[in-house]
Amino acid sequence: MLAETVNLQACIQCGRCSGACPVAIKSNLNVRRLINYSLDKALKISELTELGVWECTACSACNERCPKDVKPANLITRLRSQLVEKGRIPTTIQAALESTYLHGNPWGRPREKRLEWAKDLNLNILAPGAKTDVLLFVCCTNCYDERCQKSARALVKLLRTAGVEFGVLGEAETCCCSEQRRMGEQGLFEEIAESNTKIFRSRNCRRIVTTSPHCFNVFLNDYPDLNLPVFHYTQLLAELFDQGRLKFTSQIKETITYHDPCFLGKQNKVFEEPRRLLKAVSRDFIEFERNRELSMCCEGGGGRMWIESESQGRLSEIRVRDAIDMHASVIATACPFCCLTLEDAVKTTNSEDKICIKDIAELLVAAL
CATH class of the missing domain: 3.40.50 (Rossmann fold)
Structure with missing residues (x-):
């Protein structure tokens, strides 16, 4: 079943995936071998960790290089899902997943502190039924990490300088769940994707702009029913510069x-x-x-x-x-x-x- 769902049968064992993998030279992750083993037998839970499935950064270099469109990175995500289902995951991963479920972010921070990065910026907090051009999705890391808060504040200044109509979700913003999906927690991803989609639609925005490429990618490619234009902030700023x-x-x-x-x-x-x-x-x-x-x-x-x-x-x-x-x-x-x-x-x-x-x-x- 696994071999069929990620097209493993098409693999010709050329090794381009392993050659492209940035961590292969310094870890026990060998993507070609992982595919070969997955075709040959049902891997035991203990073997998955030994084969380095947690070393993968989900960069998708292997997917890009594969001449047969096998998508090895997708295989690793599915193998991680097996570990999540069995509860065989690192404690730090478990803590991040639990925090996402409880607090809406993987950093263990309370939801009511999500907007502290902008406490003096007088931002437009979008309520249900609001209407705006840009819904700025700030990202958990930019909200909570002191270093990254500087980037978010800088972006706000640029948007205001350019006269962009925008708003944020404030405490209603919940993690995009990009990383949780790639950690193997598909159930949590599906639940939050559905909830976030409803929240976005209720704010009547013309487009969503993200600060993080991870949020941009998951909204654009993994949210099945979003149906809203999604941009990374550099795309919007380049448009404003050109105009x-x-x-x-x-x-x-x-x-x-x-x-x-x-x-x-x-x-x-x-x-x-x-x-x-x-x-x-x-x-x-x-x-x-x-x-x-x-x-x-x-x-x-x-x-x-x-x-x-x-x-x-x-x-x-x-x-x-x-x-x-x-x-x-x-x-x-x-x-x-x-x-x-x-x-x-x-x-x-x-x-x-x-x-x-x-x-x-x-x-x-x-x-x-």
């Missing part, structure tokens, strides 16, 4: 490079808008050697924000060293997970005096 509604009066002197978030670039092909914005405010913009579809994963997706890998080294540290080697002083990104993993890598590599991590919205505000 002349968002103007910049200065340029940033530092050398800037851009890290493509997997869920924005690799999975949804949003490559040009972030670069167009950065080039508009940067005197010196340079590219990573591995960029766009080939961009290196930061290891923040697929639930990995809630589980520490047993493998050695971090891909985000490689990313930081690469940026330093090419004499960049700022790594820009457009994802709260990428921002956190890369900023942590700056600290673990003792590179605070050499490079910093900025969300694109923060850089744009500095150039207003």
